[in-house]
Amino acid sequence: MAMDYRVSWCVFATFVIVYAIFVPAVQGLTPAPAPAPAPTSDAGTAIDQGVAYGLMLLALVLTYLIHTFDTPLNF
Known part of the structure; x- marks a missing residue:
């Protein structure tokens, strides 16, 4: 008995x-997950x-103090 490969291919x-047509459509029907609270x-x-x-x-105060004491007081 020879099997007709053309029929099985079709x-x-x-x-x-x-x-390919119906599987994506079925998967698209699932409800979307609820948003996070x-x-x-x-x-x-x-x-x-x-x-x-x-x-x-604190960084601003320390920077101000360091620069104040670092400058010479020559007027």
Whole structure:
């Protein structure tokens, strides 16, 4: 019994085409995931920002003092 390869090739090609058309459409119907909840408290961010401002103020004061004592007082 010889098998007709042309028929099986056409069946395979038809299956591939139908699969390529309908599988992406089925996957597209899934609902989108819910968005992440909004943060309820920004206390950690506020503390970090306060520490950063304090360190910047300390750097500014130290820079001012170092440059003030570094300059000669010749008028």
